[in-house]
Amino acid sequence: MADIRGKFTFPGGTHPPENKHFSENSSIEVVPVPKQVAVLLSQHLGAVCVPTVAKKDTVTAGQVIGKSDAFVSAPIHSPVNGTVKDITLEPHPVIGRTMAVIIETAEEGNAPKQPVNTRFDKNFDPNDYTVEQICRAVKDAGIVGMGGAGFPTRVKIEPNPAMPKEVLVINACECEPFITCDYRVMLEWTWQMLAGIRLAAKAAECEKIRIGIEDNKPEAINVITDAIQERSDIGDIQVVPVKTKYPQGGERQLIKSVLGKTVPTGSIPPTIGICVLNVATCAAIAEAVMTGNPLTHRVVTVAGCAIAKPGNYYVPIGMRVENLIAHCGGLTETAAKVVMGGPMMGFAIADLSTPLTKTSGALTFLTKAAVTRAKYEKQETPCIRCGRCLSVCPEHLNPTKIAHAVKHFRMDIAQNYYLSACIECGCCSYVCPANIEITGYIKTGKILKAREKKRLG
Amino acid sequence: MLSKITVSPAPHISQKLSTRGVMGDVIIGLAPAMAAAIWFFHLQAVGVILTCVTACMASEWICNLIRKKPNSLGDLSAVVTGLILAFSLPPAIPLWAAVIGSAFAIVICKMLFGGLGANIFNPAMAARAFLTASFGMLMTTWTVPATVDTQMPKISATNTVAVTQATPLAWAKSAIKGKADVKEVNAMLKGTFWGNVGGCLGETSSFALLLGGVYLLIRRTITFHIPAAVLIAAFVFAEIFYLINPDKYSMPFVQLFGGGMLICAFFIATDPVTAPLSAKGMWIFGVGVGALIMLIRFVGEYPEGVMYAVLIMNAVSPLIDRACKLIPAGGKPHVQ
Numbered sequence: 001m002a003d004i005r006g007k008f009t010f011p012g013g014t015h016p017p018e019n020k021h022f023s024e025n026s027s028i029e030v031v032p033v034p035k036q037v038a039v040l041l042s043q044h045l046g047a048v049c050v051p052t053v054a055k056k057d058t059v060t061a062g063q064v065i066g067k068s069d070a071f072v073s074a075p076i077h078s079p080v081n082g083t084v085k086d087i088t089l090e091p092h093p094v095i096g097r098t099m100a101v102i103i104e105t106a107e108e109g110n111a112p113k114q115p116v117n118t119r120f121d122k123n124f125d126p127n128d129y130t131v132e133q134i135c136r137a138v139k140d141a142g143i144v145g146m147g148g149a150g151f152p153t154r155v156k157i158e159p160n161p162a163m164p165k166e167v168l169v170i171n172a173c174e175c176e177p178f179i180t181c182d183y184r185v186m187l188e189w190t191w192q193m194l195a196g197i198r199l200a201a202k203a204a205e206c207e208k209i210r211i212g213i214e215d216n217k218p219e220a221i222n223v224i225t226d227a228i229q230e231r232s233d234i235g236d237i238q239v240v241p242v243k244t245k246y247p248q249g250g251e252r253q254l255i256k257s258v259l260g261k262t263v264p265t266g267s268i269p270p271t272i273g274i275c276v277l278n279v280a281t282c283a284a285i286a287e288a289v290m291t292g293n294p295l296t297h298r299v300v301t302v303a304g305c306a307i308a309k310p311g312n313y314y315v316p317i318g319m320r321v322e323n324l325i326a327h328c329g330g331l332t333e334t335a336a337k338v339v340m341g342g343p344m345m346g347f348a349i350a351d352l353s354t355p356l357t358k359t360s361g362a363l364t365f366l367t368k369a370a371v372t373r374a375k376y377e378k379q380e381t382p383c384i385r386c387g388r389c390l391s392v393c394p395e396h397l398n399p400t401k402i403a404h405a406v407k408h409f410r411m412d413i414a415q416n417y418y419l420s421a422c423i424e425c426g427c428c429s430y431v432c433p434a435n436i437e438i439t440g441y442i443k444t445g446k447i448l449k450a451r452e453k454k455r456l457g
Numbered sequence: 458m459l460s461k462i463t464v465s466p467a468p469h470i471s472q473k474l475s476t477r478g479v480m481g482d483v484i485i486g487l488a489p490a491m492a493a494a495i496w497f498f499h500l501q502a503v504g505v506i507l508t509c510v511t512a513c514m515a516s517e518w519i520c521n522l523i524r525k526k527p528n529s530l531g532d533l534s535a536v537v538t539g540l541i542l543a544f545s546l547p548p549a550i551p552l553w554a555a556v557i558g559s560a561f562a563i564v565i566c567k568m569l570f571g572g573l574g575a576n577i578f579n580p581a582m583a584a585r586a587f588l589t590a591s592f593g594m595l596m597t598t599w600t601v602p603a604t605v606d607t608q609m610p611k612i613s614a615t616n617t618v619a620v621t622q623a624t625p626l627a628w629a630k631s632a633i634k635g636k637a638d639v640k641e642v643n644a645m646l647k648g649t650f651w652g653n654v655g656g657c658l659g660e661t662s663s664f665a666l667l668l669g670g671v672y673l674l675i676r677r678t679i680t681f682h683i684p685a686a687v688l689i690a691a692f693v694f695a696e697i698f699y700l701i702n703p704d705k706y707s708m709p710f711v712q713l714f715g716g717g718m719l720i721c722a723f724f725i726a727t728d729p730v731t732a733p734l735s736a737k738g739m740w741i742f743g744v745g746v747g748a749l750i751m752l753i754r755f756v757g758e759y760p761e762g763v764m765y766a767v768l769i770m771n772a773v774s775p776l777i778d779r780a781c782k783l784i785p786a787g788g789k790p791h792v793q
């Protein structure tokens with residue numbers, strides 16, 4: 001295989017050990033249906049859903065169990081057949097506790113849902129569907145960005161006369177260490193993903209499609225390039241190998257690398273005519289449009305030294321972490337941290353009964369050695385002003401200044417140094433020799449600022 | 458087993474780099490210069506270095522004890538301060554003066570400001586300034602390296618200033634004032650590269666300092682900005698003066714390799730605590746240090762300008778930081 005070198009990149013960033021070897025060669029495996037699922041009513045950014053079912057109701061797989069009328073929202077669905085046991089507070093990886101619909105799965109008629117990738121091939125034609133059909137299907141399926149933030153996809157791809165979009169950038173970087181779920185989707189569900197990309201491009205009225213892939217995934221680059229070449233009539237679609245560097249998969253960074261454009265601070269990509277979608281999201285779009293299946297399952301990478309059987313699993317959304325751990329052979333004795341998401345941006349969870357959400361692409365199980373001793377023991381030493389955080393910041397901020405302003409509740413200074421421009425990638429904390437939780441302070445600052453705004457009305 | 462699982466903000470991994478590691482690298486970077494110092498000045502050097510390092514560590518330990526703070530010797534920053542102070546002292550300095558200087562550096566210049574990371578001035582340079590002001594004679598008495606058997610050659614019959622009593626730069630300055638031939642002086646000073654000359658402990662061997670500086674650059678303990686800015690600014694400054702009047706001012710390369718220029722560029726001005734944060738700020742800071750050193754050397758009364766140049770730039774470095782505020786990658790936001 002020819003050595004592929006990405007030419008394009010962005011300034012700043014860092015190179016954490018990739019650690020993809022745990023799971024990159026494991027095919028996507030369907031897990032058995034758990035006895036109980038807990039579907040959180042707050043899966044992502046935007047409005048919290050209101051349950052549409054009551055206690056003791058019987059639900060079927062794919063049935064809507066929660067929705068919201070807010071513009072930025074997405075409905076949620078039951079992944080299994082069963083009965084609603086309760087609607088109660090459950091641990092949430094990000095916001096502590098939130099309401100969830102708990103469903104006991106029926107004992108019969110509950111074969112695990114299989115991926116639908118076999119229904120897609122190179123003959124797929126997005127022109128079989130109208131823009132309205134696509135948007136409707138995406139909305140009803142409750143699809144959100146599956147790469148992390150979970151912004152409702154419908155809002156992104158719907159035609160918007162105020163912000164016409166020209167370029168669709170597919171985020172296939174997967175720059176976080178350990179995570180391989182998008183990589184496996186690219187390899188195994190290539191046609192499904194391409195179908196989703198073309199559907200999204202059609203809905204968003206994008207003429208140009210660019211797929212940004214880090215050059216540490218040459219196989220994925222080849223597979224997708226070959227697939228595109230098999231269909232010469234599918235328009236301006238290109239694979240762009242980019243340099244392997246964290247956070248290459250941040251949408252602002254990816255746009256800089258792939259198109260050379262800069263998204264203005266405080267703006268979103270559509271303001272400069274760009275729409276960014278993640279690989280798994282595209283696969284979900286294709287499934288929703290073709291089969292009408294809602295987003296109830298996703299691929300989750302299980303990786304790290306502290307788990308017996310790492311791999312990529314096709315799991316129902318709402319499955320509890322402890323059930324997946326049990327399926328993967330259990331934690332090893334050395335487990336020190338369970339992270340939902342990758343080690344750079346994921347959320348450490350304390351309660352293993354936390355359910356998986358639409359945005360949890362990975363579960364990373366870290367040992368004390370992987371966490372590093374200083375971080376494990378939370379030894380923070382004074383800032384020596386070495387400036388490493390400034391040099392790695394992909395947004396060209398002054399992280400130490402912001403962090404120390406927040407530490408002393410000087411929100412005016414923090415804001416003056418562009419607190420809100422931070423993308424929370426974690427590069428600054430990663431390189432800090434004093435082991436200061438810079439990103440943590442900045443996140444706290446953002447929360448304090450939001451509270452202040454709320455208080456002032 | 459569950460009790461062992463911990464939570465903290467992301468990221469959950471970190472580079473295996475600590476403040477101790479950074480300081481350790483600086484110590485390794487200073488090792489060649491230390492070896493050179495011991496090679497040239499024998500036991501005198503060992504005594505001064507050991508005294509300064511021990512006194513610095515002891516001062517920090519006592520300060521933490523009095524302030525009821527956890528012991529911070531583990532970060533090795535006191536060792537670095539001690540080494541740099543020792544390297545900027547004359548070899549023949551009485552050990553009691555070295556102890557006073559070390560205590561001043563740590564207690565007054567570092568711990569009273571709040572410890573590591575909070576000091577405004579480079580502790581070693583501030584202590585050296587204190588010693589110069591208090592014990593002027595001790596600080597300007599230079600001995601020849603123990604490895605030099607005979608006195609360095611006299612400049613000419615018309616001038617009797619002996620090199621044995623002065624650093625090369627001081628010697629050159631007075632020699633030129635004494636109407637010595639600049640070309641002859643230059644030729645003689647070129648020999649300073651290996652370090653077999655009088656001067657402060659650590660600054661004599663340019664070769665050893667370059668070696669250590671390159672190590673720090675390779676290890677990325679320091680970035681190239683400050684050393685490059687200091688050396689380029691000093692070179693340009695010296696070159697301009699040399700071009701204007703080659704009879705009065707010595708060659709630029711002599712200025713770069715002589716005196717404390719190299720130890721300043723690689724080890725003193727690069728002290729992260731007292732230098733600006735941003736790359737642009739580092740350039741300004743470095744150029745300021747380089748230009749001030751040359752200004753003091755050429756125009757001022759002192760033969761050597763490193764100490765005051767660094768202290769002056771330390772004082773303005775918070776202002777530089779404020780002036781060089783970074784603009785986010787996406788430009789300034791329209792609404793804050």
